[in-house]
Amino acid sequence: MYAYFRGELISSSRDNAIVDVGGVAYRLLISNSTYRQLPSSGDQVKLLAHLHVKEDLMQLYGFIEEEERQLFLLLLSISGVGPKLALAILSGLPVEEIQEAIMANKPETLFGISGVGKKTAARIILELRDRILKLQQTRPGKTAGAGSVASLSEDALQALMTLGFSRASAQQAVTRALLSAENPGVEDIVREALQNIRNH
Amino acid sequence: MYAYFRGELISSSRDNAIVDVGGVAYRLLISNSTYRQLPSSGDQVKLLAHLHVKEDLMQLYGFIEEEERQLFLLLLSISGVGPKLALAILSGLPVEEIQEAIMANKPETLFGISGVGKKTAARIILELRDRILKLQQTRPGKTAGAGSVASLSEDALQALMTLGFSRASAQQAVTRALLSAENPGVEDIVREALQNIRNH
Amino acid sequence: MYAYFRGELISSSRDNAIVDVGGVAYRLLISNSTYRQLPSSGDQVKLLAHLHVKEDLMQLYGFIEEEERQLFLLLLSISGVGPKLALAILSGLPVEEIQEAIMANKPETLFGISGVGKKTAARIILELRDRILKLQQTRPGKTAGAGSVASLSEDALQALMTLGFSRASAQQAVTRALLSAENPGVEDIVREALQNIRNH
Amino acid sequence: MYAYFRGELISSSRDNAIVDVGGVAYRLLISNSTYRQLPSSGDQVKLLAHLHVKEDLMQLYGFIEEEERQLFLLLLSISGVGPKLALAILSGLPVEEIQEAIMANKPETLFGISGVGKKTAARIILELRDRILKLQQTRPGKTAGAGSVASLSEDALQALMTLGFSRASAQQAVTRALLSAENPGVEDIVREALQNIRNH
Structure with missing residues (x-):
């Protein structure tokens, strides 16, 4: 329902910020990373928002960056992960490191x-990996760090397509390769992908 | 609760638009036809709205035209049609063509x-036909296309009233005629209506 | 939650009005009596409001006058009377006539x-009579019509207090008298009240 | 969701206040103590807010002071205490006296x-005492009245820390001492706390 609130930052603490928009002040729960990026009280701020509705609660969550908001919504889609735990995860690590851990299949992070817990970590990786890989690939100009999984899979994808495979089948094979291999390099992903394509 | 939001169009994509009204930005889900009629980002826009409330969700739907919003509400009234499917239907065909398909009893469209599915299409036609016919007749200056069902039924209505029937009984007979005949012309509707009036 | 909406009246019809407050337009369901008191579209208007919340609905109801809003809330408190029926009752008769019918124990009105239905009418009178009597007496400068029940009961109250009864016991006796007698005059109420006081 | 509403005070009565913020007027239920601190109608006011959401109700509660709002939220967390009773408690005694009664274990107040009732009073003290003690200690510059429990426990804490105990273990011991002793002085708390530390 709400995309963002743009107004005066009245006050903020580690877990919430108050934004006055024309006399109505909204209280948004935030993560540490958003807290560290807030301006000083009295300055103007724009907090991206998510309204969490339950039978007995209407709670706003605020984010400085769209990527954090999107990761929050992805985490919410995991059964067993509510808004509080999603915010705790976003307060625990920077967004990029969480995405890396998910794409590189590192539950321990x-x-x-x-x-x-271990189960929740595993479920997050299982259910979000494909979606985060896809998100990373569709993000214009947002090339992940050189060694990062997103650019690796893009390179592997290109390699397979130059070998004559269609994008769709190459995409499927790369995703399966990423799921099975531990910290794969491009060659590993391509070898694994070729293997997958032959087996299917 | 909300009739519309009038403010700056911040961004839009195929399925949603963000409108900033005095610092609070609202996210409204939209159809393709509304998307195609939106101004550029940064311009002022007025999106007619419907607030969909569920136990765990408050979701806004936006429309450039009142007719699309009304058809959306009519579709919502059909059991088995939620807001997502209603929006998909409105994204699939222009409003007029959906109304035509319903009035002309063409589920295949x-x-x-x-x-x-077939069942949903049939239920939509069964439950909305009368209401859409009535809506069409009460729309001032909105004469449907020459050959369209609305103008046909209006002509048949006038013919019956010149033959001395009251508007109410003529209306009933015409509606029954439309329901039973396949792509009826004015004469067919009048003949069928006369038949109906004699039988009742 | 909302006391009123003050803004531009965008449009109104027999059953709803749209008020634009700073770019957010609210749709409020209204009664005929409120509809007849609305200014023209484009003018400024202040509609007193009631927000009706259900699991799958948030609906606003609007009123030009506080008395109509209060009677609406009283009607809502009767089991079996929802907002739609309460609005239909307020559209059926002016507020004063509804209050008269309740105080004078006239379900047929x-x-x-x-x-x-008969049952609902009887329940409305049974459950609201005391409260409306009390409301009438506490309304400053709002003397009901000469022959009306409110002024009758006030006269009877004064008569009893001049006879030395405390306001509280006089009030109780008058209310009981009104409940038992059919279209009582002041003397009837005083006689009945004296009877009540002796019996209690 | 809402932190506060800042606008024109339209009207107020013992149990509610209406604040107009840019044309939308919000109705907030208030306590006597807030009522007594409101400016006159027509003046600007800032009411701190709590939105209470149930399946069929969205109700705003308003407070002039943050301490009253915090005590309200603490009272709400007690099973059996809803917003109405919490507001009645805040209308019955000033905030400081309620906190004193809880910290000094005086249910009769x-x-x-x-x-x-007696049960609710006991439950309030049982469940809130620690939290209120902690709140009092973290409130900068807010030294409770000389003889009040908060400053007593702070003095006892300091005494224990000068005797070489860590803040954490001293804090725990002081809290246990307060729970067990009736109107303890500093020495009593320190003696009791030393006893607690030796036993643990």
Whole structure:
């Protein structure tokens, strides 16, 4: 329902910020990373928002960056992860490191965060990996760090397409390769992908 | 609760638009036809609105035209049609063509749209036909296309009233005639209506 | 939650009005009596409001006058009377006549209104009579019509207090008298009240 | 969701205030203590807010002071205490006296307030005492009255820390001492705390 609130930052603390928009002040729960990026009280601020509605609660969550808001919504889609735990995860690690841990299939990075058990970490990786890979590939000009999984899979994709495979089948094979291999390089992904394509 | 939001169009994509009204930005889900009629980002826009409330969700739907909003509400009234499917139907065909398909009893036009099965198409026609016919007749200056069902039924209505029937009984007979005949012309509707009036 | 909406009246019809407040337009369902008191479209208007919340609906109701809004809330408190029926009752008769019918124990006046059966009319009178009597007496400068029940009961109250009874006991006796007698005059109420005081 | 509403005070009564913010007027239920601190109608006011959401209700509660709002939220967290009773408690006694009664383990002060039975008073003290003690200690520059429990426990804390105990263990011991002793002085708390530390 709400995309963002743009107004005067009245006050902020580690877990919430108050934004006055024309006399109505909204309280948004925030993560540490958003907290660290807030301006000083009295300055103008634009907080991207998510309204969480339950039978007995209407709670706003605020984000400085769209990527954090999107990762929050992805985490919310995991059964067993509510808004509080999603915010705790976003407060535990920077967005990029969470995405890396998910794409590189490193649950141990996640279950270091308080409130995230082994099962939840595994479920997050299982259910979000494809979607985050896809998100990374569709993000214009947002080339992940050189060695990062997103650019690796893009390189592998290009390699397979130059070998004559259609984008769709190459995409499927690369995704399967990423799921099975531990910290794969481009060659590993291509070899694994070729293997997948032959087996299917 | 909300009739419309009038403010700056911040951004839009195929399925949603963000409108900033005095610092609070609202996210409204939209159809393709509304998307194609939006101004450029940064311009002022007025989006007619429907607030969909569920136990765990408050979602806004936006429309450039009142007719699209009304058809959306009519579709919502059909059991088995939620807001997502209603929006998909409105994205599949222009409003006039959906109304024509319903009035002319052409389910095949509807179940071409993704997500609309044969049963849903038939239920939509069964439950909305009368209401859409009535809507069409009460729309001032909005004469449907020459050959369209609305103007046909209006002509048949006038013919029956010149033959001395009251508007109410003529209206009933015409509606029954439209429901039973396949692509009726004015004469067919009048003949069928006279038949109906004699039998009742 | 909302007390009123003050803005530009965008449009109105027999059952709803749209008020634009700074770019957000609110749709409020209204009664005929409020409809007849609305200014023309484009003018400024202040509609007193009631927000009706259900699991799948947030609906605003609007009123030009506080008395109509209060009677609406009283009607809502009767089991079996929802906002739609309450609005239909307010559209059926002016507020004063509804209050008179309740205070003078005349169910027949109410069940003339569409949607109000005999049972509902009786329940409305049974449950609201005391409260409306009390409301009438606490309304400064709002002397009901000469022959009306409110002024009758006030006269009876004064008479009893001049006879030395405390306001509280006089009030109780008058209310009981009004409930038992059919179209009582002041003397009847005083006689009945004296009877009540002796019996209690 | 809402932190506060800043606008024109339109009207107020013992139990509610109406604040117009840019044409939308919000109705907030308030306590007597807030009512007594409101400016005159027509003046600007800032009411701190709490939105209470239930399946069929969205109700705003307003407070002039943050401490009253915090105590309201603490009272709401007690099972059996809803917003109405919480507001009745805040209308029955000033905030400081309620906090004193809770910290000094005096249920009789609370169950003098209408609607508060012995069980509820005991539960309030049992569940809120630690949290209020902690709140008092973290409130900068807010030294409770000389003889009040908060400053007593701070003095006892300092005494124990000068005796070489860590803040954490001293804090725990002081809290246990306060829970067990009746109107303890500093020495009593320190003696009791030393006892607690030796036993643990």
